[in-house]
Amino acid sequence: MTSLTVTLPIGVAVLERGWLSSNNVVLSGAPGEPTTLVDSGYCTHGPQTVALVRRHLAGRRLHTVINTHLHSDHCGGNALLQSAFGARVAIPPGEAEAATQWDMSRLSYEATGQRCERFKVDKVVAPGDVFDIAGRYWQVLAAPGHDPHSIMLFSPEEQLLISADALWQNGFGVVFPEIEGETAFREVRATLDLIAALDSTVVIPGHGSPFRDVEAALERAYRRLESFEASPDKHGWYAGKALAKFHLLEVQQEPLDEMLRWLADTPYFQLIHTRYFRGINYASWSQRIIEELQKSRAVTVSNGVVFNT
Incomplete structure (x- = not known):
């Protein structure tokens, strides 16, 4: 859905999604002009993403999908959008080789216990690039921190x-390099200093509503x-809580012993434990x-089952 809290410029719309x-x-530009989509959601939401995008295109052509970074919740719909619309996918340069080769040891999906369908990399967008998209110029800015390659x-x-995920209305994403x-x-x-220097009047975050x-x-x-x-x-x-909650958002419910086994087997939890909690x-x-x-009421545990709430 399009956010109602902030009036966006003509040709800019936000399909605001849930946290998965x-x-x-x-x-988008005038009817008949190609449209660009920034970020494509998680793979299990792929059919919904295609339906939302198709409805919003209103007969326009989806030409390009730009990913701000390659976390699964931002690029998981790429493959389906390529199949449905013939869209080209443009990604930041840092993981372009890994994505082209689909090198799972260098991409984050197995390590986080998440999924992403393989997609074709058509183009690289790098900090310093400037694009004319639908008659409006966009600068590509480096945004390391949450992800070292994010833009x-x-x-x-x-x-x-x-x-x-560099700035939300209430924080920012997990700092994975840490x-x-x-x-x-x-x-x-x-x-954050760079964002402050831009003097933006409206921010469209990766999660949550646009804000002023x-x-x-x-x-x-x-x-x-x-x-x-x-x-x-x-x-x-x-x-740890953010990654566990993401897992529950995907599966919705899971026997407690199975979730504990998932936490034990997922590499990023092992990294978190080693980095911060090896004494526990x-x-x-x-x-x-x-x-x-x-x-915090993010999950409910009942009769040996963990439920997303």
């Missing part, structure tokens, strides 16, 4: 930023970052993730 899928941003799109004319043992909080700060109060959102993001910098284990809990027994830590989700 990222938002889809439609950039944002900025329209100076409209002071409009497509921020992906989980892998790299120092990436400084990249998060640099990206960019200064307040940045203030909240800086506070969250400072909290993570001061106590990195807080980021560990954030990451792994089984106890896994159980606590579910307990923390239950405490």
Whole structure:
């Protein structure tokens, strides 16, 4: 659906999705002109994505899908959109070789316990590129932090930023390089500083509604970052709960023992535990993730089954 809280420029529309899928941003011109889609959602939502896009195209041609980064919730619909519309897929350069070869050891899907159907890489979009999409210029900006290869799109004319997971109205995405043992909080700060310097009046995030109060959102993001910098284990809990919740969003319900087994077998949870919680027994830590989700009412546990709520 298109967000009703912010009036967007003509030719820019947001198909706002639930948290299993990222938002889809439609950039279109006059009837008959090709349309560009930014990010394509998760693979299990693929048929819904195709239906939403087809309805919004209203006879236009979907020419290109641009991915801000290659996390499964942002590019999982690529393959189906290529099949349904013949769309070309453009991705940031950092993982272009891995995606072209579909090298699962370098892509994040197995490590996070998520899925993505293989798609064809047609083009690379790199920071510094400028595109004329439907009569409006968009700058491609580097946005490392959440993902080292992530990009944002900025329209100076409209002071409009497509921020992906670099800035939400209430925070930003898990800083995955930190989980892998790299120092990436400084990249998060640099990206937030870049967003602040753009003087955007509207931000379209990867999740949640478009918003205007960019200064307040940045203030909240800086506070969250400072909290993570001061106590990195807080980021560990954030990451563990976010990835576990994503899994429940996909499966909806799962026997508790099976979910605990999934947590034990999924490589990213092993990384999180090693990085932040090696002093805690792994089984106890896994159980606590579910307990923390239950405490925040993100899941319900009943009769030995974990339910998404």
